[in-house]
Amino acid sequence: MIELIIFLVLMTLGYLVGQYAEKRHYESIIKREQKLKNLPTIASRFPPPGKRLDQQLVMGSTVISIDYFKRFIATLRNLFGGRVTSYESLLDRARRESLLRMKEQANELGAEYVFNVKYETASISKGRNNTIGSVEVLAYGTALLRPSEAP
């Protein structure tokens, strides 16, 4: 009986706090994406020819965790199959946040472009029964800076 109560409390807490946190996170992501939309990040492997720019490696990473409610839903999904939307939004948030952090770093350095952007995802802590609790996403690329010395 006590176990059931604990479970229900965790579910409600996870649902309420998790929903709220996700909503706030998305709001902040969208706001910051708007601010940084003038800095192009490109997955192309080669920089534009002709221009001579200094370059530097930039990266941003995020470790983000799923809440109790969503994890339970995802476990249920494992029975029936289909889209696991709770993990989709988790990974989406992690990717966008990492890219934003990378862009913020590049912006501080005064970059014109970020080239060769790559993502790298790892699940860090596997919880009980090997359910993925949290993921780490790293975004990295080469920032092309305006030359520091006058030509």
Place this chain on the structure above:
Amino acid sequence: MLISNMEILPGKQIQKHLGLVQGSSVRAKHVGRDIMASLKNIFGGELKGYTELLQESRDEAMDRMQQQAQAIGANAILNVRFSTSSVAQGAAEIYVYGSAVILE
């Protein structure tokens, strides 16, 4: 030391390839962070302690890679790649590798 994840540098010639250089670091977090993380597992959200931890170990791995490159006399590392793997509960390995070159 120039570190870049592109294969070529615009406007610069590679004089000599010196081969692969690498650095790795395995870290575990302390108990306090672990407790915070398990709380976050209920509420969801970012695990700041883990983000910092991985950032630190990534810096260390890059440091090691740079030292290795310096030891063989390179002045740039190109085509750098990162890779992460969880070795055990709560410990992560960060691995960085790239090709050391001498630029003219």
